[in-house]
Amino acid sequence: MDDAATNPVETPAPTAERSGPRRRQAAFGFIFASALMNSVSFGIMIPILPNLIRQFTGGDTAAASEWNMVFGTTWGLMQFFMGPILGMLSDRVGRRPVLLISFFGLAVDFLFMAFAPSLWWLYVGRILNGMTASSFSTAGAYLADVTAPERRARSFGMLTSAFSFGFIIGPTIGGVLGEHSLRLPFLAAAAITAVNWFYGLLILPESLPPERRLKAFHWARANPLGSLRLLRAHPGLLGLAGVGFLFQLAQIVLPTIFVLYTSYRYGWTPGVLGMTFLLTGVLGVIVQMFLVGPAVGRLGERRVVLLGLLAGASGFVWYGAASAGWVYLLGAPIFALSGLIMPGLQGLMTRRVSPQAQGQLQGANQSLQGIASIVGPLIFGETFAWSLRREASLNSPGLAIYVSAGLLILGFALALRTARAPNPEPRTA
Known part of the structure; x- marks a missing residue:
């Protein structure tokens, strides 16, 4: 086979x-x-x-x-x-x-x-x-x-x-x-x-020589549901993919409601929004370029993933609770550490499959990201609208952001069970 x-x-x-x-x-x-x-x-x-x-x-x-x-x-x-x-x-x-x-x-x-x-x-x-x-x-x-x-x-x-x-x-x-x-x-x-x-x-x-490629293309496994067979075929892989999905879903809250939320709650103008995008982008680059490598070397991929999930959840809670714009911005460095999550997950996941399945693995992950892109706007857009209509009694315009924090906490619990390094890959000369 x-x-x-x-x-x-x-x-x-x-x-x-x-x-x-x-x-x-x-x-x-x-x-x-x-x-x-x-x-x-x-x-x-x-x-x-x-x-x-x-x-x-x-x-x-x-x-x-x-x-x-x-x-x-x-x-x-x-x-x-x-x-x-x-x-x-x-x-x-x-x-x-x-x-x-x-x-x-x-x-x-x-x-x-x-x-x-x-x-x-x-x-x-x-x-x-x-x-x-x-x-x-x-x-x-x-x-x-x-x-x-x-x-x-x-x-x-x-x-x-x-x-x-x-x-x-x-x-x-x-x-x-x-x-x-x-x-x-x-x-x-x-x-x-x-x-x-x-x-x-x-x-x-070319990075994949002919002798290491699949012998045949299988449509049954190339469809989104069929690709999940790969995730189920290796111990812990489906759980790691689930962590990645929860993270991707939680992230959808930002493009869905960020502009509306910050304009409504803090009165931010397009100029302030542009500077905020710049600040958060620079912080993300710093984490991904300069912190991921040393953090993985010192803590290992599993702990890096767990740290990123806790930081992301904490950052979302901060964003949802911030009563002023400057307070919101103080949470940006905390949230930036969520940039540790996906590199650590990818490191763990790619070590669980063969060279012939690396493309299938990334394709399955991308399908899960597609699902997040489909359902995320519906979840967070409706939650944000619902919280505003009930602001007089609920007084929680950041409810949708708290939902994202909850998703990352679920991801943390799942990662505790599944985010473990597999046995080292055999190496040949």
């Missing part, structure tokens, strides 16, 4: 170990640059897409808000379905072709949205964008290929910092360009992604 999901943890050493330090560093450098450029291209759309949607609805803000929710839910659905497919495809044919196809597809999708003549054309572009954005799962599998097991948590921390950098730079670029034209940021995103594709076409080496 050639099912990688049921095979033991890999026996061959990672490709990077046989390729030499220079090749390994070059490959990681490309993945880091790709994550940075992709997150910049996505960040560019953050301040622009809702306004373009409103333009198509004739300036009707309420209708634009409803369409924006539909766009977000659809994007999550595409992630849910396409993550496992692209992940398993990369296990079958290699990481390089899947990454290059995804990058090229993203560039085309951004052009599609830049020239969309109607709302429905824009919606189709968003569907295609969600499908090709699933390349993140393949990038994670590539990183696992070229990094030794004991260094994966630190490498995933660096990869996450690239996303944080991108979401600091991207919205700034989008806002500046959007002052001139709502279409211009999409063209910039297309150009950035096209450069990424061309650079990869010339530079990117």
Whole structure:
């Protein structure tokens, strides 16, 4: 039976170990640059897409808000379905072709949205964008290929910092360009992604040699539900994925209600919001680039995950209880430590599956993230609205944020049971 999901943890050493330090560093450098450029291209759309949607609805803000929710839910659905497919495809044919196809597809999708003549054309572009954005799962599998097991948590921390950098730079670029034209940021995103594709076409080496790939592509395991078989096939893997899902779901509260919550409670203006995004982004980068590696080296992946979950829950409680804007900001350094969670989890999870299943693992994780993107806005948006309608008696506008804190506490309890390192991977010369 050639099912990688049921095979033991890999026996061959990672490709990077046989390729030499220079090749390994070059490959990681490309993945880091790709994550940075992709997150910049996505960040560019953050301040622009809702306004373009409103333009198509004739300036009707309420209708634009409803369409924006539909766009977000659809994007999550595409992630849910396409993550496992692209992940398993990369296990079958290699990481390089899947990454290059995804990058090229993203560039085309951004052009599609830049020239969309109607709302429905824009919606189709968003569907295609969600499908090709699933390349993140393949990038994670590539990183696992070229990094030794004991260094994966630190490498995933660096990869996450690239996303944080991108979401600091991207919205700034989008806002500046959007002052001139709502279409211009999409063209910039297309150009950035096209450069990424061309650079990869010339530079990117393959990380998964033919002898370590899946023998066949199995549609039964490439669908989102089938991908869960991989999570069930290894001790503790499903529990770790559950911790990651709870974290991703809790995080959805911020893009869902942050602007409305802080404007309502503290009277923050767009300028203050922009500075807050900058502050939290910089803190996140500091944690992911400079704290993850030393913390994992001293505490181990399990304790780092637990520390991150406690810090995230504490930060959410602080945010929900803060009675003034300056008090809210004092909680940002505490919450920034939640950036320890995913690198530690990824380090633990990638050590539990074979090289032939790294893409499937990342695809399954991306499907769970897609589910969080679908249900999160409904949970937190409705909770926030409900708390405001009952403010006279409840007096808790931060209720939705407390719900997120509760989700991380559940994640902490689950991590106590499952976040343990597996037996060391056998190494060969």
